[in-house]
Amino acid sequence: DVKVTQSSRYLVKRTGEKVFLECVQDMDHENMFWYRQDPGLGLRLIYFSYDVKMKEKGDIPEGYSVSREKKERFSLILESASTNQTSMYLCASSSPGTGVNSPLHFGNGTRLTVT
Amino acid sequence: GDSVTQMEGPVTLSEEAFLTINCTYTATGYPSLFWYVQYPGEGLQLLLKATKADDKGSNKGFEATYRKETTSFHLEKGSVQVSDSAVYFCALSNSGGSNYKLTFGKGTLLTVNP
Numbered sequence: 001d002v003k004v005t006q007s008s009r010y011l012v013k014r015t016g017e018k019v020f021l022e023c024v025q026d027m028d029h030e031n032m033f034w035y036r037q038d039p040g041l042g043l044r045l046i047y048f049s050y051d052v053k054m055k056e057k058g059d060i061p062e063g064y065s066v067s068r069e070k071k072e073r074f075s076l077i078l079e080s081a082s083t084n085q086t087s088m089y090l091c092a093s094s095s096p097g098t099g100v101n102s103p104l105h106f107g108n109g110t111r112l113t114v115t
Numbered sequence: 116g117d118s119v120t121q122m123e124g125p126v127t128l129s130e131e132a133f134l135t136i137n138c139t140y141t142a143t144g145y146p147s148l149f150w151y152v153q154y155p156g157e158g159l160q161l162l163l164k165a166t167k168a169d170d171k172g173s174n175k176g177f178e179a180t181y182r183k184e185t186t187s188f189h190l191e192k193g194s195v196q197v198s199d200s201a202v203y204f205c206a207l208s209n210s211g212g213s214n215y216k217l218t219f220g221k222g223t224l225l226t227v228n229p
Contacts, residue, residue: 004158033216042204042221043159058216090158102208103149104217106158 004107012113019078023091030096032074037088081114117142121205121220136190138205146207148188153202195227
């Protein structure tokens with residue numbers, strides 16, 4: 001079974017702090033994704049990566065950056081955390097391609113609170 | 116751009132009731148369609164999928180049929196259980212170009228009471 005592990009379940013940070021959210025997958029997947037989940041808004045894609053050192057902006061990249069130095073690890077970085085970044089963050093991975101050959105496998109999420 | 120619209124919740128049912136969660140989509144080309152489920156405290160997991168018109172996806176007693184003429188992919192289950200309480204997300208993946216990502220609906224919270 002694919003395992004996507006997010007390093008923290010809960011995080012509390014202060015406004016202006018630099019925040020790192022880490023995600024590791026164990027199935028050698030090329031594609032990795034960061035989403036945020038908010039009530040009434042569903043899942044919104046922040047960034048995704050289809051290969052090591054490759055990244056593309058999703059729908060809401062502002063205020064975030066990412067790093068993919070190794071295939072199994074995809075980090076989300078909040079350069080200067082703000083209260084409107086309080087949310088549930090979900091990491092996912094998939095094998096190459098689109099559609100039914102590459103369903104997303106999700107981690108359990110990191111609930112980030114910025115005070 | 117691509118979009119997914121699903122019925123707003125929350126939906127509250129008694130055990131053994133019939134479930135329908137409506138989902139419609141807007142997309143260019145020929146998307147693949149998915150239902151994902153998120154149980155309390157967990158990430159999303161794939162529930163079922165369909166790749167072309169008239170395909171029926173099924174899993175754990177849930178079914179959904181890809182209807183191209185109505186651009187719909189409604190989720191149904193004949194008899195829900197308390198353990199089906201979760202948030203359900205409809206999603207599409209567009210096979211055109213190099214689009215690797217899924218577009219999700221906003222999710223529907225289902226609560227099943229004993």
